[in-house]
Amino acid sequence: MKYIILVLICFVSQYIFAQKNTGELPLPVQKKVDSLFASFDHLNTPGYAIGISKGAKTLYKKGYGSANLDYKIAIETNSAFSIASVSKQFTAACIALLILDGKLTLETPVSKFVPELNKYADTIRIKHLIYNTSGITDYHKLKRPGGKSWVTFNYFDTDECIATSLAVDTLQFKPGDQWDYCNVNFMLLTKVVEEISGLPFSEFAKKRLFEPLGMLNTIINDDATQIVKNRVTPYNPRNARYVEGYKEYGIQLKEEGEYIQHPRISPHYGGSGVISTIDDLLKVER
Structure with missing residues (x-):
């Protein structure tokens, strides 16, 4: 591909x-x-x-x-x-609109809108989320509460992902010191948008971004x-590699057939979701 x-x-x-x-x-x-x-x-x-x-x-x-x-x-x-993950650029664009509105800057502490971040000694700023330099551990690197896997056949949402990542009491590194790809960074950005705008993120994106662009x-x-x-x-190919990969996540599949249907039934957004x-x-x- x-x-x-x-x-x-x-x-x-x-x-x-x-x-x-x-x-x-x-x-x-x-x-x-x-x-x-x-x-x-x-x-x-x-x-x-x-x-x-x-x-x-x-x-x-x-x-x-x-x-x-x-x-x-x-x-x-x-x-x-x-x-x-191409969705991330649209999440960042929503933040850019709020910056143009004068509601925040790249230097604004995220804890102003997400108080749970106050527990960290180092300040996580808007720029650290956008540039993947926050030090937050991404949800899928952590054990999921309840024992189920993070494969999208098992329903989970944005709030569960954020809660799992923020349950870790220490950051991986001081914000700004390193780069580490993290979906939760962009999930947190949606919370910032919602807190400032008073709208669900989906509504804000529709009214301020998608509709004005004719999308x-x-x-x-x-x-x-x-x-x-x-x-x-x-779909994914139905070959031995994929079948075994699904089994590792607790999904039992038949081996006959060319393709595995893989619908998106976990509606997390910010890092994806568009x-x-x-x-x-x-x-x-x-």
Whole structure:
């Protein structure tokens, strides 16, 4: 998967910087892009939606494969994907809006909005959360209360993740001294947004970010039961590696079949949780 993405980016970049931008990719280039996804371009396999843009111009967009193997629904550019950790940039954008509103700065102590952080001797500031330098231990590195695993088949939410991380009485390092990727940093940022705005994070993001950008099919998925138009079902390959990996998390699977369906039933957000489409994501560049 990483190989495909890297080849796509490198090839298109070479073309874009070598040629004058005419507003779309020439047909030969489109065919080369399509060839990268040819093995996924049928309804018997999970697939991809791609968008290629330069500045405000969309050069190419297309869907490949199936959004749902139960019903063999084709992926389109308006198919709604859970974009996982790419969500973090939108969480940070919400904080940026509040900074522009004059409600806080990068130097503001987070404990002003999340009093539980007062127990730490060193001050965690907004910038430490955004830049992953807080020293907070991420939830999935810790044992989950109750003994269940953190695999998303087992329901958990943002509050449980934060509570698990903040139950640790010491930071891994002094804030600002090191970098350590941490989803809870961005979960805490959603609490800051909610405390300042008085709105659920999903509502703030909708009103202040998604709607102004015209991203009308983008949401914060903070409810596992929510109906999402054109939602894409996630899958993993059903091979020995994945089957054994699931078993390690207490999920017993059959071995026959090509794919493992893996729906998102744990509605944590901030570090993830955004559901969006290629059509909407292309609007961010405009």
